[in-house]
Amino acid sequence: xxxxxxxxHPSVEGEPVPPDARxxxxxxxxxxVVIPTSPRNEAIVAGLLAxxxxxxxxxxxVYVLVDxxxxxxxxxxxxxxxxxxxxxxxxxxxVPQETVLEPRASxxxxxxEAATTALIRSAGSGVSRGRLLKLTAAxxxxxxxxxxxxxxxxxGPWIGSRSVxxxxxxxxxxxxxxxxxxxxxxxxxxxxxxxFPKGADIDLLGSPVIVVRIDxxxxxxxxxxxxxxVDGILAYSKICTxxxxxxxMMRYPLFPAHSAEPALVCPCHYSTFEVATGGTVIFGPAxxxxxxxxxxxxxxxxxEAAGPLSGDVxxxxxxxxxx
Amino acid sequence: xxxxxxRFAALTAAGWALGALALLLVAPGTGLGQGETAxxxxxxxxxxxxRTLFVTGxxxxxxxxxxxxxxxxxxLRGVGALAADFYLSTGRMPLDSPAVEPTRKxxxxxxxxxxxxxxxxxxxxxxxxxxxxxxxxSLARGGSLFMDSCSGxxxxxxxxxxxxxxxxxxxxxxxxxQIVEAARIGPYLMPRFGPRLLTxxxxxxxxRYVEYVRGSHNxxxxxxxxxxxxxxxxxxxxxxxxxxxxxxxxxxERAEA
Numbered sequence: 001x002x003x004x005x006x007x008x009h010p011s012v013e014g015e016p017v018p019p020d021a022r023x024x025x026x027x028x029x030x031x032x033v034v035i036p037t038s039p040r041n042e043a044i045v046a047g048l049l050a051x052x053x054x055x056x057x058x059x060x061x062v063y064v065l066v067d068x069x070x071x072x073x074x075x076x077x078x079x080x081x082x083x084x085x086x087x088x089x090x091x092x093x094x095v096p097q098e099t100v101l102e103p104r105a106s107x108x109x110x111x112x113e114a115a116t117t118a119l120i121r122s123a124g125s126g127v128s129r130g131r132l133l134k135l136t137a138a139x140x141x142x143x144x145x146x147x148x149x150x151x152x153x154x155x156g157p158w159i160g161s162r163s164v165x166x167x168x169x170x171x172x173x174x175x176x177x178x179x180x181x182x183x184x185x186x187x188x189x190x191x192x193x194x195x196f197p198k199g200a201d202i203d204l205l206g207s208p209v210i211v212v213r214i215d216x217x218x219x220x221x222x223x224x225x226x227x228x229x230v231d232g233i234l235a236y237s238k239i240c241t242x243x244x245x246x247x248x249m250m251r252y253p254l255f256p257a258h259s260a261e262p263a264l265v266c267p268c269h270y271s272t273f274e275v276a277t278g279g280t281v282i283f284g285p286a287x288x289x290x291x292x293x294x295x296x297x298x299x300x301x302x303x304e305a306a307g308p309l310s311g312d313v314x315x316x317x318x319x320x321x322x323x
Numbered sequence: 324x325x326x327x328x329x330r331f332a333a334l335t336a337a338g339w340a341l342g343a344l345a346l347l348l349v350a351p352g353t354g355l356g357q358g359e360t361a362x363x364x365x366x367x368x369x370x371x372x373x374r375t376l377f378v379t380g381x382x383x384x385x386x387x388x389x390x391x392x393x394x395x396x397x398x399l400r401g402v403g404a405l406a407a408d409f410y411l412s413t414g415r416m417p418l419d420s421p422a423v424e425p426t427r428k429x430x431x432x433x434x435x436x437x438x439x440x441x442x443x444x445x446x447x448x449x450x451x452x453x454x455x456x457x458x459x460x461s462l463a464r465g466g467s468l469f470m471d472s473c474s475g476x477x478x479x480x481x482x483x484x485x486x487x488x489x490x491x492x493x494x495x496x497x498x499x500x501q502i503v504e505a506a507r508i509g510p511y512l513m514p515r516f517g518p519r520l521l522t523x524x525x526x527x528x529x530x531r532y533v534e535y536v537r538g539s540h541n542x543x544x545x546x547x548x549x550x551x552x553x554x555x556x557x558x559x560x561x562x563x564x565x566x567x568x569x570x571x572x573x574x575x576e577r578a579e580a
Contacts, residue, residue: 091574190509190514191516248474249486251486251513252509252512252514253512254397257394263487267484284487
């Protein structure tokens, strides 16, 4: 092959012709069409498409009845895999394999368009069981469409404009996760602890609060919240107002001259809430401040709520952006 | 007069021998005097030595009398030998510039020098260096406490992370003593955990957990630095996606006629 001089290109005008070029011959034309006509391959494609559809339906069933991540992956992943395999087999072994030489000239001519249309029409000429393939393709798209729609349910129940219920009431005692009361003197300046309302379900989104002690001189609450902090102790909902993660990080500067102000930080997307000013957002994607819980110290030195949380607990959702 | 190393060693040995002899002579007479005779003069000497080191290495920021300089560095009176030991033994102090975040480095002082500086800072009062024993600590309880109080910033595997404004360091080199000291101090932006929030025994359990996760337990194979979703995502993008592209290329190759 390589010892022959290059053939002269047949169709491009004005192209410089190499001096050693030989005339273009029939042997240089790579155009060929191979029509597979393989009923076996068609059966494989149909089987794979049907499998994809069945696995899509299986995903819906698993999604509704069994809460198992490996099964989700197995069914939805298997459906995608079967669909991909069907496309590969169909591409390699069902539709005609055609090698053509595409001239570089423009195809914007009516007769070329007609030729292209005819070419596309002829693409199904090797298919003998077209209806079977169409039927199984419909099964695949129905199954997988159902599978993708089913995941919409993960957006959660439709709650309209209702807020997550919070068990915090005036006088509710703060306890830790083992039910032991939280004492004010356990918290040094720069400490935090997670607390729940005594007797309430600690798994409720509205239950956990993060109790923080900062230097009392740093507290800078708005006038409407005067008295919500006691001896520098403040409490906020532990649920981030952006996506509902637990606000698990706290920063407190040892030497404020060189470092940032005290803040609560959500580890999911780094929403940062300033402690001193009432949980205002100072960084990150959260759209509203952390709800604050007014705090007072009971006669026995334990902490209790002086009122309900200042705002809606939980992640942002349609219609709830109020503080 | 300059002392060669050999003569210096001989003199030191002679000094020890004399000291031991003095103890033998004095101790039977005074009963509990043993500790006092041995430690009081040497403690004073340690403090003096620590003061010299402090004036040379620390006073430009913390002031000659360790009272701090407003807006530059805090007073060290009352922080105790505990804080001095933490910052010096982890190499966080001395800092090149007072405004940068202190990070773990090779300690700038020898253990003897650190002991002298600890004694000097400790002479102003404050908490002593804690004695941490992992005997009787519980790995399971330590893990649970670590999840509650530490893993938000340091990650469940103690691999560290970031908080806006600071790095939460990896705990791969932290000794149990340094872990207890850090909890009590709350260095840089870390919150503080007083003895009523986490007892010494609870901190010992946490230290035991930190030592445990340091080992390479990777049931799934490659741990990818224990850093969680970011390196895992990078593996997905830089290893898995090229693999998928390669497969796509192989699938799309022209069939042999």
